[in-house]
Amino acid sequence: MRVTLRIKRFNPEKDEKPWWGEYEVDVEPNDQLLDALHKVKWYQDGTLTLRRSCAHGICGSDAMVVNGRNRLACKVLMKDLGKKVTVEPIRGLPVIKDLVVDMEPFFAKYRAIKPYLINNDPPPEGRERLQSPADRERFDDTTKCILCACCTTSCPSFWANGDYVGPAAIVQAHRFIFDSRDQATAERLDIMNDMMGVWRCRTVFNCVECCPREINITKAIGDVKKAILEGGVR
Amino acid sequence: MIYHKHDAVIVGAGGAGLMAALYASKEVNVGVISKLYPTRSHTGTAQGGIGAALGNLEEDHWEWHAFDTIKGGDYLVDQDAAEIMCRDAVGIVLELEHMGLPFDRTPDGKISQRPFGGHTNNVTKQPVRRACHAADRTGHMILQTLYQQCIKNNVQFYDEFQFMDLLVNEGRVVGCVAYEIKTGELHVFHAKAVFFATGGWGRLWNVTSNAHSLTGDAPAVMLRKGYPLEDMEFFQFHPTGIYKMGILITEGVRGEGGVLINGLGERFMARYAPTLKDLASRDVISRAIYLEIAAGRGINGQDYVYLDVRPETVNRYFDEDGKKNPDGTPRRITAADIEKKLPDIADFCRTYLGVDPVKQPMPIQPTAHYAMGGIPTDVDGRVIVDVDNSVLPGAYAAGEVACVSVHGANRLGTNSLVDLVVFGKRGGIAMAQYCKQVDYGPLPPNPEAETRRQLDALLSRTSGTSAAAIRRSMQDVMMRNVGVFRTEKLLTEALEKIRDLKHQYQNVYVADKGKRFNTDLLEAWELGCMLDLAEVTALCALNRTESRGGHARDDYPKRDDVNWLKHTMIFKQGDNYRIGYKPVVITKYQPMERVY
Ligand SMILES: Cc1cc2nc3c(=O)[nH]c(=O)nc-3n(C[C@H](O)[C@H](O)[C@H](O)COP(=O)(O)OP(=O)(O)OC[C@H]3O[C@@H](n4cnc5c(N)ncnc54)[C@H](O)[C@@H]3O)c2cc1C
Ligand code: SF4
Numbered sequence: 001m002r003v004t005l006r007i008k009r010f011n012p013e014k015d016e017k018p019w020w021g022e023y024e025v026d027v028e029p030n031d032q033l034l035d036a037l038h039k040v041k042w043y044q045d046g047t048l049t050l051r052r053s054c055a056h057g058i059c060g061s062d063a064m065v066v067n068g069r070n071r072l073a074c075k076v077l078m079k080d081l082g083k084k085v086t087v088e089p090i091r092g093l094p095v096i097k098d099l100v101v102d103m104e105p106f107f108a109k110y111r112a113i114k115p116y117l118i119n120n121d122p123p124p125e126g127r128e129r130l131q132s133p134a135d136r137e138r139f140d141d142t143t144k145c146i147l148c149a150c151c152t153t154s155c156p157s158f159w160a161n162g163d164y165v166g167p168a169a170i171v172q173a174h175r176f177i178f179d180s181r182d183q184a185t186a187e188r189l190d191i192m193n194d195m196m197g198v199w200r201c202r203t204v205f206n207c208v209e210c211c212p213r214e215i216n217i218t219k220a221i222g223d224v225k226k227a228i229l230e231g232g233v234r
Numbered sequence: 235m236i237y238h239k240h241d242a243v244i245v246g247a248g249g250a251g252l253m254a255a256l257y258a259s260k261e262v263n264v265g266v267i268s269k270l271y272p273t274r275s276h277t278g279t280a281q282g283g284i285g286a287a288l289g290n291l292e293e294d295h296w297e298w299h300a301f302d303t304i305k306g307g308d309y310l311v312d313q314d315a316a317e318i319m320c321r322d323a324v325g326i327v328l329e330l331e332h333m334g335l336p337f338d339r340t341p342d343g344k345i346s347q348r349p350f351g352g353h354t355n356n357v358t359k360q361p362v363r364r365a366c367h368a369a370d371r372t373g374h375m376i377l378q379t380l381y382q383q384c385i386k387n388n389v390q391f392y393d394e395f396q397f398m399d400l401l402v403n404e405g406r407v408v409g410c411v412a413y414e415i416k417t418g419e420l421h422v423f424h425a426k427a428v429f430f431a432t433g434g435w436g437r438l439w440n441v442t443s444n445a446h447s448l449t450g451d452a453p454a455v456m457l458r459k460g461y462p463l464e465d466m467e468f469f470q471f472h473p474t475g476i477y478k479m480g481i482l483i484t485e486g487v488r489g490e491g492g493v494l495i496n497g498l499g500e501r502f503m504a505r506y507a508p509t510l511k512d513l514a515s516r517d518v519i520s521r522a523i524y525l526e527i528a529a530g531r532g533i534n535g536q537d538y539v540y541l542d543v544r545p546e547t548v549n550r551y552f553d554e555d556g557k558k559n560p561d562g563t564p565r566r567i568t569a570a571d572i573e574k575k576l577p578d579i580a581d582f583c584r585t586y587l588g589v590d591p592v593k594q595p596m597p598i599q600p601t602a603h604y605a606m607g608g609i610p611t612d613v614d615g616r617v618i619v620d621v622d623n624s625v626l627p628g629a630y631a632a633g634e635v636a637c638v639s640v641h642g643a644n645r646l647g648t649n650s651l652v653d654l655v656v657f658g659k660r661g662g663i664a665m666a667q668y669c670k671q672v673d674y675g676p677l678p679p680n681p682e683a684e685t686r687r688q689l690d691a692l693l694s695r696t697s698g699t700s701a702a703a704i705r706r707s708m709q710d711v712m713m714r715n716v717g718v719f720r721t722e723k724l725l726t727e728a729l730e731k732i733r734d735l736k737h738q739y740q741n742v743y744v745a746d747k748g749k750r751f752n753t754d755l756l757e758a759w760e761l762g763c764m765l766d767l768a769e770v771t772a773l774c775a776l777n778r779t780e781s782r783g784g785h786a787r788d789d790y791p792k793r794d795d796v797n798w799l800k801h802t803m804i805f806k807q808g809d810n811y812r813i814g815y816k817p818v819v820i821t822k823y824q825p826m827e828r829v830y
């Protein structure tokens with residue numbers, strides 16, 4: 001089938017302001033949007049710029065706004081997008097070129113939540129730390145995050161204030177706060193309780209609707225809020 | 235040109251690179267350059283598990299793991315290296331757990347393990363639960379955990395920097411050249427050592443499980459500089475890629491009881507591997523699928539078969555095989571178990587195929603998956619430059635890009651993740667030791683000149699052939715002619731075609747002339763690397779007149795230990811190639827016939 005892609009283009013090296021490029025491509029219904037973008041890049045206009053790697057929704061490279069919604073280009077099929085498809089860079093991060101944004105502010109938020117297990121006891125000699133399947137289950141959902149930024153860049157609170165840590169960083173914090181092996185709960189809850197922490201979330205649900213890993217982000221945020229109010233994890 | 239100085243530079247931030255960075259950075263000053271953000275590395279897609287003989291669910295020994303690895307590799311494995319890997323694996327998996335890796339757990343809280351192809355109890359010959367897993371996203375968890383530890387330890391990263399040249403002066407490594415993707419600037423890294431951890435090159439083939447970024451840049455650069463590549467003819471086709479797309483469906487599906495079914499509804503693996511059946515090693519299964527299809531027994535006579543993990547099918551075969559739980563009750567699986575243990579696989583099938591794997595079988599075909607060959611190294615990651623095992627001082631490699639060789643002619647599932655962490659760590663430690671012993675060597679004059687010349691050549695043309703068209707032709711011919719089955723005729727044809735494409739590449743045209751995030755330029759540069767690797771793969775395959783592991787020659791169907799129990803080492807000399815050989819290291823496992 002033949003579709004029209006309207007792609008927001010911007011190369012600060014030569015463009016004064018963003019412009020819309022229109023491209024007609026022939027695609028199979030089961031093609032990914034990423035395939036369609038490659039058809040433009042490879043056979044029509046080599047200057048079209050995007051990030052991609054794994055091509056099956058696992059590496060988190062190709063978040064973009066597709067028909068108004070944050071998606072991974074490799075995880076949405078053409079048959080679900082209609083005949084006219086608009087594609088824009090994710091919002092709230094500086095555009096480097098076309099669909100490529102500067103991810104550094106996003107990763108800085110990730111680093112700010114101390115995204116690593118903190119446990120000061122020496123690990124047991126010659127065996128693993130034990131953890132019951134039920135304890136492991138408590139943070140299973142948030143271990144799936146691939147740091148694609150779909151959630152954070154769809155969040156109205158983040159658009160309003162770029163200092164808000166954003167849902168992705170909260171998801172990452174949740175992964176450690178609810179891990180029975182981690183000992184830094186108080187420290188992590190403090191970071192989350194900050195002015196720019198969880199309370200900026202107004203529960204608008206944009207984030208949860210666009211997570212390509214189907215993480216229940218608002219539940220994770222709710223869990224963290226509850227832990228702060230209760231002074232720890234119960 | 236921008237100048238940096240680090241004791242050691244690590245190229246690549248997947249499992250191997252991050253493990254090396256963690257260990258080396260404890261001792262010396264390290265910079266890690268990666269063309270992707272570290273968390274985008276392909277290690278994150280590894281699904282099924284990491285093998286280690288923990289024996290958490292049943293008796294197991296690292297010696298059994300070593301034997302399975304050697305047999306799985308069709309005896310082309312260097313046995314000393316396999317023994318080190320399988321022995322170290324046990325401690326290193328525990329170490330990953332200590333770092334925070336969220337493995338699935340057994341009821342008593344230990345790391346959970348599942349069966350995987352070719353991993354056996356050496357006494358009963360039955361599948362053993364050896365693959366330690368975190369659902370079907372084990373690689374994602376490894377990558378995340380290692381990156382987290384690197385953040386904790388303040389490792390310095392150069393994200394979205396592409397390695398383009400190794401600097402060697404007075405017989406030793408003195409640094410490397412990298413291209414900063416965001417700005418188009420060249421950076422010279424002055425270093426005592428450079429560590430390659432750039433992963434595989436599955437993008438040489440049309441149907442592959444590999445990321446777009448897996449283009450073999452580092453091995454191509456090494457080859458051009460006159461250093462050898464080892465066993466390039468051995469590239470693994472994983473039996474279960476999603477039909478036409480190549481997206482991997484982990485062997486874990488078969489570990490949980492899934493079976494392969496042909497167009498007649500038969501579980502055909504029972505004929506090819508009577509004991510292990512659907513859990514035989516990958517080369518055996520990929521060939522079986524190919525033979526079924528060739529005999530017209532694909533689904534509806536087409537070029538795919540089914541992988542069936544519907545509970546009713548799985549339970550029927552559990553009963554037929556007399557499969558039991560550790561407590562003696564018959565083994566069972568439910569739809570909920572599949573969702574729980576294989577959530578990503580279920581998601582891939584629904585997203586990309588519109589197939590619900592608990593209700594319908596999945597259409598699959600073999601997919602280009604894993605490079606057994608690569609940059610030759612010793613067991614401490616030191617790069618070897620000739621058939622006598624001489625090293626290039628300051629050069630290290632580990633992970634999929636390296637050939638130690640622990641995978642020989644065919645890698646067992648779960649053994650790549652083991653390889654990354656074991657040899658990433660060993661290499662990282664050895665490199666730090668080396669850096670402490672030597673001074674910086676002098677940089678050659680104009681260190682970035684060769685890279686600049688390559689890029690200028692690509693940018694200067696105002697018209698020419700499109701890189702995409704050349705790449706497509708290369709991928710097609712590699713799939714058709716240098717795939718699961720090979721013959722002299724197919725390989726000769728492939729070689730001619732690739733040489734013709736290399737010729738066309740001389741005239742390749744890059745439309746984007748800018749400096750900022752110029753992926754058009756980078757894709758063209760990567761294609762140059764892939765064409766070189768395609769050529770040597772076809773050449774080495776043509777040269778090896780036997781069938782062994784992942785290299786199956788229709789015209790030489792038998793393994794030939796008299797003439798071919800040896801590693802291929804290919805060297806570039808001027809415009810030609812020279813092939814040499816290195817003996818296989820044998821400790822205590824004498825080559826025998828391989829039956830599953
Ligand atoms: C879908 C899939 C599932 C798998 N499942 C399993 C499994 O269950 N168990 C198992 O053991 N193995 C599995 N494997 C194999 C295993 O995942 C890989 O072999 C392994 O992860 C490779 O790791 P690596 O560290 O060598 O390289 P990668 O993780 O591929 O990382 C390569 C790194 O090099 C960088 N790089 C590459 N070129 C350049 C350059 N020119 N300049 C700068 N940086 C560069 C990249 O940015 C990246 O950071 C699977 C593979 C696939 C594809
Ligand atoms: S629920 Fe909270 S974090 Fe998510 S989009 Fe809304 S405000 Fe942002």
Ligand code: SF4
Nearest residue numbers: 145146148149151211
């Ligand atoms: S929570 Fe989901 S949307 Fe947000 S970064 Fe992680 S994977 Fe992406």
Ligand code: FES
Nearest residue numbers: 053055059060074
């Ligand atoms: S390319 Fe990896 S998530 Fe889309």
